[in-house]
Amino acid sequence: MTAHSKKQALDIAKDCFAVRLRKLHREVSGLYDDRFRPFGLTTAQFNLLVSIAAHGEVAPKQLVETLSLEKSTVSRNIEKMQKNGWVKTTPHKDKRRHLLALTDAGEALLEKVTPAWQQAQEDAATTYHSLKSMIKDIPLT
Amino acid sequence: MTAHSKKQALDIAKDCFAVRLRKLHREVSGLYDDRFRPFGLTTAQFNLLVSIAAHGEVAPKQLVETLSLEKSTVSRNIEKMQKNGWVKTTPHKDKRRHLLALTDAGEALLEKVTPAWQQAQEDAATTYHSLKSMIKDIPLT
DNA sequence: CCTCATTAGATGTATATGCAACTATCCAAT
DNA sequence: ATTGGATAGTTGCATATACATCTAATGAGG
Numbered sequence: 001m002t003a004h005s006k007k008q009a010l011d012i013a014k015d016c017f018a019v020r021l022r023k024l025h026r027e028v029s030g031l032y033d034d035r036f037r038p039f040g041l042t043t044a045q046f047n048l049l050v051s052i053a054a055h056g057e058v059a060p061k062q063l064v065e066t067l068s069l070e071k072s073t074v075s076r077n078i079e080k081m082q083k084n085g086w087v088k089t090t091p092h093k094d095k096r097r098h099l100l101a102l103t104d105a106g107e108a109l110l111e112k113v114t115p116a117w118q119q120a121q122e123d124a125a126t127t128y129h130s131l132k133s134m135i136k137d138i139p140l141t
Numbered sequence: 142m143t144a145h146s147k148k149q150a151l152d153i154a155k156d157c158f159a160v161r162l163r164k165l166h167r168e169v170s171g172l173y174d175d176r177f178r179p180f181g182l183t184t185a186q187f188n189l190l191v192s193i194a195a196h197g198e199v200a201p202k203q204l205v206e207t208l209s210l211e212k213s214t215v216s217r218n219i220e221k222m223q224k225n226g227w228v229k230t231t232p233h234k235d236k237r238r239h240l241l242a243l244t245d246a247g248e249a250l251l252e253k254v255t256p257a258w259q260q261a262q263e264d265a266a267t268t269y270h271s272l273k274s275m276i277k278d279i280p281l282t
Numbered sequence: 283c284c285t286c287a288t289t290a291g292a293t294g295t296a297t298a299t300g301c302a303a304c305t306a307t308c309c310a311a312t
Numbered sequence: 313a314t315t316g317g318a319t320a321g322t323t324g325c326a327t328a329t330a331c332a333t334c335t336a337a338t339g340a341g342g
Contacts, residue, residue, distance in 0.1 A: 009194030012258065017265045017272050018173045019188050020279040025166035027209050032159045044328060047160050053150030056142055061290060068168050070330050075292060096290040096337050107142060117153065124158045130278030131158050137271030138161040185298060202320060211300045216322060237307045237320045
């Protein structure tokens with residue numbers, strides 16, 4: 001390990017978008033996970049819960065696009081949320097598809113965790129002052 | 142699902158730091174993974190590779206702090222990198238600890254993937270124009 | 283009608299990640 | 313020196329994620 005290559009590695013670590021973004025993602029996700037834990041909810045599941053609620057009724061395919069998740073990830077995460085009684089499916093004329101919606105329990109959960117979400121938002125904004133301005137630059141769709 | 146609660150969910154989805162940050166993380170990590178795949182390297186492993194190189198010799202505990210990773214995550218990811226012959230360990234006087242360093246193969250790999258990393262950086266900067274300015278606001282340590 | 287490419291989802295397999303609990307070691311107070 | 317708490321790392325377990333492959337259903341050309 002020459003001094004040169006060590007310095008080069010330092011530069012990469014400092015400049016790399018992925019290194020910083022992944023670290024920030026772990027830290028921020030942790031704040032939300034801490035707040036959601038008492039409800040038996042994870043941040044990934046909360047994302048899906050909110051997205052389904054926002055659509056009313058929605059196909060998995062749509063969630064894949066909205067959240068940039070792999071279809072198999074959606075498939076399996078939804079499966080857990082169904083087992084927890086938060087999500088229900090309804091058939092579609094096109095038998096390949098089906099639609100997802102929140103159950104009453106799912107809607108009640110969303111109501112119930114909203115204050116925890118607000119606290120997590122504050123945690124994040126307090127710890128990472130730049131998030132508030134940064135958020136506008138993160139594309140949503 | 143009332144129209145009111147649906148609109149509320151839309152607002153949460155739009156405002157939530159975690160939703161946007163996690164989505165961006167998946168998209169950007171995917172760009173790097175695509176570039177690293179031909180080398181049998183993942184973005185997570187690249188992060189560790191660079192961090193070890195930047196330190197020269199480093200304890201897992203230090204990586205935990207530098208990258209905000211759980212200690213068990215570091216433990217197991219390093220284990221895979223050792224099996225791949227990229228990382229070696231040396232004992233420490235304090236027998237609880239050990240030090241990590243890159244092997245020759247590890248250093249060679251880092252050299253070899255650096256152009257791919259640069260391409261991923263360009264991919265990311267091109268797709269997400271705001272990343273370049275955003276990066277300054279993401280705390281490193 | 284057929285057939286074949288396409289599409290939506292599910293399943294097999296692997297990595298990444300975190301929490302809890304455990305082990306081994308160290309250190310400080312007595 | 314002894315012991316009890318702290319520390320570094322590992323292991324058990326669960327979720328999250330992606331790629332490759334598979335299945336079922338659709339739809340477009342012939």
